[in-house]
Structure formats: structure tokens, C-alpha cells
Amino acid sequence: MGALERIGEWLDERTGWRGALREATEHPVAGGPSWASAMAAAVAACFGVLALTGVALMTTYEPSPQSAWASVFYVQFVQDRGWIVRGLHHWAAQGLVALAALQVVHGAWAGGYRKPREVAWWLTLLLVALAVGEGITGGLLPWDQRGWWARVVEGNILGLAPAVGGWLQRMMQGGPELGAIGLARAYTMHVALLPVAIALVLAARRRLARRAGWGGGAATGPWAQQVARSVLVALFVVVAVFAATGWTRGAPLDAPADPMSDYPARPEWFLLTLFELRKLCHGAGELWGTTLAPLAVAGYLALLPWIDRAGRPRALTVKLPLAAIVAGALALAVLPLRKDARDARYAKQRAGADALAAAAVKLAMQGVPPEGALAMMRHDPELRGEALFEQHCASCHVLGDAGDARKATAAKLDGWGTPGWIAAMIHDPDAPQFFGRGPYAEEMPSVDVRPAKKPADEPWSPTIASEAEKRAVAMFLAAQGDEPGDPPRAVDAATRALGEKIVSERCTTCHLYGGQGDDDGSGIAPELRGYGSVAWTRAQVADPATARTYRDQALDPKRKKHMPRFDGDLSAADVDLVARWTRAHARGVPLR
């Protein structure tokens, strides 16, 4: 007798573990081995993967609104093999919901609810509900846009329940809004209450199956065959979960939850049927379509043991309704997917959300501040600058994707201050992309085109006629906006001198250059020294009427659609940021 055997013997004498093991693995299976009972093994395999990877994830995850997204980001993108663990968890969760639902469909079709298996049947129905509950609570934990918005909507759906709705909603959300306590509650349910309940259901189902079998198979045979089938199916499930994880490189992670954003919320796939029902049924039909119909389906399934009675045609009482339910649920789930696939607006919003998610990951790679991932996004100059431009500038200006060229009333800023922009502008200042649709339309004459309104007998000569002069002016003015750190500009001294000479002699009839000029005192044309620089842009955003850019006429109420001052609306830091962002994106130089 080897040492190991002696230890085993010693333990068996005191614990009886050999008998327990035999009982667990060699107990005869009632009804004989069947693929139906192997499906239970597939469910158990999913649960096993979830428990193992779930505990592993708990060792890194931190459930707070400040840390949740950052810790999930860390798991997915930084921690060694983190994406595998998270991906396995994600895909095993999809598998658990799908397989539990499949068991219900199979059980209903094959009569697995018949005496004496009613209780096991109800436990299977309960399992689907618990698995969906795990999916819903788990979806919130990353605290990303996808999960957060879906839960906000579901919280409000909960709030619609008669009498107790508002109370239930506050219980789940941890208050009137989804916040820190709501996240902690979802976490508690996800890692403690629901998994324990699922484990109990699985154990109880197994005990009941020992008594009466899983149903659906009548053949008798040795138990060993069942173990082989179960192991085979469980292995297949694990391989499939690994394959899905490798294929998707883990699990998706959207940008950090932002309650201020426009996010086209969509639920998990297993809730798509209910989602579509909610869109289709409203008004008087809402309660029927979104609450009573799903409840009726659940009630029908739970009552199958009494609905399916000897003497009633089973095709009518079970098979036809079941086929209708499955077909209806699938059709309703596919409908919103197809609709979104064809919806250009949704595609645009989704693309924006994906771009934001990528930007968030890129930023987080440099470290997330203790105030959290959303604060990280809010303080990032690139993202914040874009948001400020969108909110405050894009209703009049166009720059890149921001603004609507059809509605713009101010200059299109792509290329603003570059030689090409200046050369085109001084040739045709009233073009729609320059000043033609704004408050300064018809104020600036072209440097080389005779004004259409000028009577034919009046003498006229171009301000700047030759291409070389125009080029010199464009290069010189563009260089006014150059900042240290911008790509170097190749302008030879002669061109620069020619440009400065023309600007200071010919443009100052109306413009200021270094505070001098505006010979006829019109008070309209802007300062050209430093035109397009950070200081110039910042001064213009803060207050266009200081003579550092434009002058007091700039805010004249008679000058319709003039640019407002922003130093009252925006903090000095935001004025500076939006100026630097706009200048950098207009000129195509790095933001610094």
C-alpha cells in the first residue's frame, strides 16, 4: 500500500469520502442516459466557468462610480491575460442565458414538465430568470455607457410597476438616481445573492433528476454513458467559450458612463424582444404589450403541467403555442437589429460612441485620476475642447465634423489662418465659407476683383494684383499665428518683408496692424498682428470688442448674428482651451 493510498484510507475512515464520491458519480440515472440530461451538464459547465472567472475578476474589480470603469479597463487592456478571464466570463454568461432558455424550449417541447418533474421544471424557469438577472446586474458593473444607459432605462421600467414601482426603483438604484449605492447593490446581487441562488437551483435540479430523470429520454442504460455524454458536452461548451473569447479579444467596453451624453441605449440581446415590444406598444396597449404579454408567456410555461392533460390534443395545447412564442420572440428580437442596421442616424451615433470608447482607452493607458474615468474624459484637452466647440461654437461655425454647413452663419474654420485659407479669402471674402453669410458680409472688398456695385465710371485698381504679392501676404499673415511647437514654416526673409510691407501699408486702410491703422476710422476690420495665434484666438473668444481682435462695433446689436463674448459663460480656462483647440484643429497643428 503506497503512502497516498494510506492517507486516502485514513481520511475515508474518518469522512467516508469514497462513498460520497461514488454516490455523486455512479448513481443510476432515472430514465436512462440522454442528451437532455447532458444539456444540464452544459449549463453547469457555464456556471463553473462563471464562478471561477468571476472570483478571479473580483480580485481586481472595484465597485464604485469612480473606479469601476477604470478597473474593468485595467482587466481588459493591461492586466496579464485579463482579456481572457473577462472574455470567458462574458461568453459563459451569454451561454448560461442561452442554454437555460434552450432547456425551457426543449423541456416544453418534449414534455419535461410532466409528473413527477413539475418542480424541476419550475426550477428551470427560475434558472432563466436568475441568469437574466445576472446578465442585467453584471452589465452595469463596468459602469460604461452601454451598461449604464440600459440600466437607467430598466430602472425606469421597474418604476412603472403599479403601487410599488417607485419604491422598487429607488431600492435598486440606491436612491432617486442610479449612483454609488445602486452600483454596490448590483454588485452584491451579481456576486453573492444571484450566484448562490443559481447554485442552489442547479443542486436541487440535480437531486430531483436523480429521482425522476430529466425527461425526454426513455432508454435505459448504464450511468457511465451519461457521464461520458455530459463530460463531452461540457467540454464542448468550454471550447466554444474559449473560441468566442479569442475571436472577440475579450468583451466589449464602452466609454465611461456619462449621464450628460446622447447615447442610443440598447439592451442586451436577451432583452431585445421586450425592447421591441416597448417600441411597438404604447398608449393603452403599453401595459398589455410590455408587461402582461411576457407575464402571460411565463405563466403559460409554469402551468404547462396542467395545461397538457391526457385527452387534449398536445399539438394545440403545447406545440403550436410554443412554436408561436419562440417564433414571435425571435422575430421581435431581430426587428430592432435590422432597423438599427439600416438607420444612418443610429450608425452615426454608434460610431461616435465607439470613437469615444477608443479615446477613453487611449487616455486611460496613461493612468486614470482618482476622481474617476469620467473626470479624466472631462479634463482631457482634446475631448473637452471638442465638446466646448460643439456646444458653444458649432451653431454658427463649421470645423471638421462639428457644425452644419447649411446653417452656418460664420466662417468655416477648416484651414483658418493657413496660407491657402488667407489667399482664397482675400480673393473672395464674401464666399459662403468666409464672411458672406455673416455680419461682416460685403464689408471687406476683394483684393483683386472689382466690386460689382461700383459704378463703371469710377476708377478702381486691385489692392494686391500679382500672385507673388498675394502669396507674400498669405505667408506673412499665416506666420502671424505661428506658435512655438508648430511645424516650422519655410518663408524666406524677402517674402516675409514683402508681406509685412503690403499688410502695414495697404491693409491698414481698414485693418489695424500692431494697433496702428484704420485710416478712415470705420472700426470694423480686425487687428492683423498675431492673427490666428493662441493669444489672438483667446482674446476673440473671450470678447471680440477689445481691439486686440475686433473692436467695439463687433458687439453692436445692429450687426445681426455677430459673435458673442464668452468670458461670462465660460471660465477663463475653458476660453483658453476652446481657443487653443479651435486654432489647432483649424491649422492642423498639434494641440498643446
Place this chain on the structure above:
Amino acid sequence: MADDDRTDRRRALRVLAVAGGVVGCGALAVPTARFLLSPARGGASAGRWIPAGRLDALREGEPKRVALVADRRDAWTLEKQVELGAVWLLREGDAVRAWSATCPHLGCAVGLSPSGPGFYCPCHDSAFDAAGRRLSGPSPRDLDSLDTRVQDGVVLVDFRRFRQGTAGKDPVG
């Protein structure tokens, strides 16, 4: 006599065990339940006047989405001057109309309609006209209008939240 004695003692022990169990479990359950139920206490929101930018930044007939910045408390966290919620502002002369940007149906963010004037919720396709009135989709009521006033050229909004999904406009905490 001895048998009766034993039965009495058993009964007494059973009563004691049950009563003790009830008292013990109750002593544990009451504070635990109160603890768990504490966030469920609701109340109407007080509303507060929050600045929403300068009047001259708004243009007639052009709705503008504005983020309201104020202090925000979430359980133990107090965030100073963060974006609290969004509203849609529409200038009408020297007055401003305001609507909460939260969809009265189920709380998604309401955007501008892709087709023509008005508002639209991307979650369940509720549509509203330019005056916030319900046009189509599942929303049970019009967009939630908010009170505004203009003071020294600055628009102030009385920011409140309302219960979602109900036909009536019930304020929530």
C-alpha cells in the same frame, strides 16, 4: 409524575427556543431591513435655480442644449460644480423656454429631430414638436418644461427631475 415533568420541560424548552429564535432573528432583521430600505425613501425634489448661460448666446428659433453645472451629491461623494443634467433652451424674445433633456418615457437623452424641427429620443423613437409637445412614439406626456427667468442677462433654470413613464408630471427627489 416524572413523565409529565419531562413533557412539561420539553414543551417549555421548545417554547423558549422558538421565542428566543424569533426575538434573536427579529433583533437582527429589523436594523438590517431598515439599513437596506434606507435609500428607498423618496421625496419631491426641491428644485433649484441654476444658471444656464447668457441670454445673448441663444438665438431665436434655434433650440440649444445646455449642461447645468452645480454641486452634485451621490451618497457620500460631493462633487463641486459638475454637470448635473442637460436642458433644451429656446429663446422667445427676451424670454426663454426650457425643457428637461431627459425623455419623459424612460429617461434617455432627447436630441434634436433628424427630420425637421422638434425633438427625438433615440431609444424608443418618441418624437416631440418644436414646442415640446408629444407627436408620436411611446412617451406618455410632452417634454417636461422647466421654469426660467433672466437676470442680468443670464438665463436661470429651475432644475427638477420628474418620474418617468407616467402621464402626469410627478417631481422626484
